[in-house]
Amino acid sequence: MSVEFIGYVSAREQTEIVGPYGPEVDPAYIKSTALLHERGGFDRVLVAFHSHSPDSLLVAQHAALATSKLGVLVAHRPGFAAPTLAARQFATLDALTGGRVAIHVITGGNDIELQADGDHLTKAQRYARAAEYIRIVRREWQSGPAFDHDGTFYRLRGAHAAIRPRQEGSVPVYFGGASDEAIAVTAELADGYALWGEPLEQAAELVNRVRNAASLHGRNLRFSISFRPILAATEEEAWARAAAIEATLLERQQREQQAQQSGDIALDSAGTRPTDTTLPTNEGSRRLQAIAARGARHDERLWTGVAQATGGRWNSTSLVGTPEQVAQSLLQYYRLGIHTFLIRGFDPVPDTVLFGRELIPRVRALIAQEDALAHHAA
Template identity: 50%
Template sequence: MPVEFIGMIGTHDVSETRAARGPLVDPAYTLRFARAHEDGGFDRVLIGYGSSTPDGTQVAAHVAAHTERLGLLVAHRPGFVAPTLAARTFATLDQFSGGRVAVHIISGGRDAEQRRDGDYLDKEDRYARTDEYLDVLKRAWTEREPFSHEGRFYRFADFHSEVRPNQQPRIPLYFGGSSEAAYRVGGKHADTFALWGEPLAETAAQIAAIRDAAAAAGRTEPPGISVSFRPIIAPTEELAWERAHRVLDTIRSEGPKGSFTAPRHEREALGSARPGSTGDADGQPENIGSRRLLAAAAKGELHDRALWTATAAATGAAGNSTALVGTPETVAQALLDYVDIGVTTLLIRGYDPLDDAIDYGRHLLPLVRQELAHRARTSTAPTSVSDHTPDMPSAPVVAGRGA
């Protein structure tokens, strides 16, 4: 079974362990970052969304114009533009990119972040709006005749778009969330449902809930499943763990320095004041995904083969923040453990974003794909990736860069 690999790019050099360098919009760095993923064999890159950061569709257009095959997964929050306009925007981008666009739907996990763009709906209403929005968006991409719509959140008459997506019948939809409302709406609409990296048992339970929601929505085929991690790799287990603890020590001593979707002056959006600082009255984050990561961290730092939750606890689980730590062989096998429970997409990004993307392409993706190809050829049970390691480039993995 093929597995999709997704990375994540930003428009400047920054991470939780690296203070922002250069201008916020650095065209040359953005292209180096994207080309590192393309050269490394990634299928797509996620372009995130923030209320004060560069527009993702413009970033995607820039990258599409200077790459050849790299897919573009553009994060999009329903509610800030009409679904009819969004349909034309993404269809146009899909045409210019030669059919390389996908859209990642995020309904919004923090009230304060939503209000920065003028959205005052509560969480349940945001998901209800997303449901209606996606009904319209998919019709706008596929309907051949003008159509009208009158719903709770949107109303229009005789809409017709002359621009169609390059991909048929429509552009793929990814969907993020961990609440019951997210399962319900994403189970209905998503081609791929995206989760953050939890232990295997908890991830399997979420997959079952998503599949139940898809069946309740009348779908005969469930959505694919994406899981996100922050791999920390090195040539030996000892060096990998040394590097992991340098990452953790930096976050704990200095606080998260930044992210692609929240500049440093918005550090509260990262939970940098310590876990719970951006949460409800109970001291917990507003979004269920972050609460789930913190719950996993409370059970212990190390889970399953290589899942390390200490970085999630240190950042207040502000986003994709759990790590997989070890040699490329160990981390590749850990990723395959998730494939074995039904995961179809692996979203990986590093704490040293550009150099880690290069290392993943050289040392990690080939191992996973080699094992999957071996399984397909032999129709055998899963084996260890070390039993048939592919020839690897001579450049070593550098431990501790940017930590």
């Protein structure tokens, strides 16, 4: 498998330490950051989904139509749109973009957040629904004869789509989650498995679990891992930047807490310190919480300072060092069988430029050299 790089495009400029700037949906920002990723050598960009955020499918459409080659990985929660409708929506976008669409199906990491959209299912029920949902979506993409479906969550009569994905077979489907339920759905139905950045030993264990589960279905998956690289000209400067990011985040959290106590509007939501009701309960976040509790540094340059401050609510672990050092670290994950790297920065615009100029070419060169040596040895 060839190496793939995925970036991140949001509706406006905002991270744990930056912004929010601009309107809630900033078309110019979406377009400019999508173009930066395309020119920087990224293969795709992720567009996230939250119960309070702008619609991921529409943001992804704007990003894709502003570019000519960049793919989009659209986060999508099953259950809020009929699977037959979602199948046609994604097939339509795939046709409009010339086959540049992939889906990251997410079941949600916090029950209370899901209830904001009217979802009151248990975790086990959500995974069961996701499996049924993906099966229906895939069948609709086949555009064969009209079909009926009688399942636990959906009853269909005469389902049929006149639009098929541009990509041969179907739109690629990614899935994540470290629970047994998540791995079972991934093994049977997904094309790719996404995990958050963990130390090499833990990442290898998770990859092997998923790989073994998929082999029972005769399937071979693509693996993706997410990091927030922190780069600088020297290792010392990179660690100093990590410390500055953590200090800025903690200061913002303190100001936000004071604003909430005084009844003012919260300053920031991206890096808010979690409470008992907002702390994610999914297994992937629990793994990050446990890793961060053991210490801030792991392996040579894995850093969990932001994961600890935010409760591991999303991809929040970093690889810290010079571009060459971080590239070498990513090579170690490649050797585990991980061929997709989702990388995004804490300062989104300059970090995207920096990754495209200094990191991505180094990683591609190291992997090409490694693959050539392995081919020669074989």
